[in-house]
Amino acid sequence: MPEETGQERQTSGLEAVDRVIHEPARLAIMARLYVLEEADWLFLHRETGLSFGNLTSHLARLESSGYVSIEKAFLNRKPHTVVRMTDGGRAAFERYRGQMRGLLDSDI
Amino acid sequence: MNKNEDGLDSTLDTRKLEHKMLLYYTQDGLWDICLGVCVLGWALALRYDFIAFIGVIVAVAVTLVPLLKSKLTYPRIGYARLRPDSGVRKWLAALVGMGVAVFLMVVSASTGVKDLFREYLPVLLGAMGASLIAVLGRAFNAGRFYWYGLLVFLAGVAHQWGGVDLWLAVAVSGAAMVGCGTGVLVRFLRDNPRLDEDVDA
Numbered sequence: 001m002p003e004e005t006g007q008e009r010q011t012s013g014l015e016a017v018d019r020v021i022h023e024p025a026r027l028a029i030m031a032r033l034y035v036l037e038e039a040d041w042l043f044l045h046r047e048t049g050l051s052f053g054n055l056t057s058h059l060a061r062l063e064s065s066g067y068v069s070i071e072k073a074f075l076n077r078k079p080h081t082v083v084r085m086t087d088g089g090r091a092a093f094e095r096y097r098g099q100m101r102g103l104l105d106s107d108i
Numbered sequence: 109m110n111k112n113e114d115g116l117d118s119t120l121d122t123r124k125l126e127h128k129m130l131l132y133y134t135q136d137g138l139w140d141i142c143l144g145v146c147v148l149g150w151a152l153a154l155r156y157d158f159i160a161f162i163g164v165i166v167a168v169a170v171t172l173v174p175l176l177k178s179k180l181t182y183p184r185i186g187y188a189r190l191r192p193d194s195g196v197r198k199w200l201a202a203l204v205g206m207g208v209a210v211f212l213m214v215v216s217a218s219t220g221v222k223d224l225f226r227e228y229l230p231v232l233l234g235a236m237g238a239s240l241i242a243v244l245g246r247a248f249n250a251g252r253f254y255w256y257g258l259l260v261f262l263a264g265v266a267h268q269w270g271g272v273d274l275w276l277a278v279a280v281s282g283a284a285m286v287g288c289g290t291g292v293l294v295r296f297l298r299d300n301p302r303l304d305e306d307v308d309a
Binding site: 039 | 119120122125126129132182183185186187188189190191192194303
């Protein structure tokens with residue numbers, strides 16, 4: 001059996017990576033939510049530097065994947081959105097982190 | 109793949125990220141003011157020999173901070189809460205542990221050691237207050253708090269060897285904390301305009 005090249009190993013490693021989390025903007029959101037119990041929309045907007053529209057669409061993508069839960073309410077007659085990472089999201093992020101650490105440590 | 113080039117490694121370093129998130133709690137200066145007010149309460153309790161005053165002041169200050177945060181901080185930088193299993197809890201547990209250890213040490217000390225405690229009580233109180241504030245600073249990753257701790261320790265030293273009234277020395281350190289916290293708050297309010305969630309997510 002021919003030996004697997006470094007390039008092939010890299011490709012096969014990356015194929016297994018969760019593409020929903022791997023997108024840089026979503027990774028920034030997930031990494032912050034991982035260390036937090038909950039955060040509101042304004043906090044995430046400031047922390048990630050994403051525009052209002054971008055943040056909305058990425059949060060919607062993460063919510064549809066079951067990685068975050070979004071709670072919308074009104075506070076002083078203004079919209080207030082609180083985002084939490086779900087248990088599934090936490091497990092997915094830990095899995096992703098393990099995979100990426102493995103890839104980074106393999107010096108490919 | 110170079111870990112430093114793509115920045116992915118730092119994004120995945122959740123401990124570093126948690127450390128950075130801690131700054132969020134103290135960047136508005138409200139906890140500095142709260143701490144300063146509590147120290148001022150301690151000074152007043154010493155001045156008027158009315159120990160319950162500390163409790164009242166601490167209760168009022170600690171109740172006011174979340175209220176002020178919801179009015180001043182959250183509309184500017186948003187709201188976030190750390191996970192219950194974060195490092196902060198461990199440091200706060202260490203704080204309680206320290207308090208219990210000191211209490212047991214004082215209670216179980218021999219007469220000679222108790223006399224020594226009594227003789228150096230102001231400086232020991234200053235050291236205990238300083239340690240408490242330093243642990244708070246470590247828990248919330250706030251370097252300013254180490255300086256506040258030093259101020260409280262110096263208040264004890266000023267009384268022990270400088271002959272300054274203890275209540276006055278403590279009051280000066282408390283006022284310095286309130287002043288510094290107010291400066292931080294003013295800068296925070298100036299640098300962070302209110303940002304409402306215009307477009308609902």
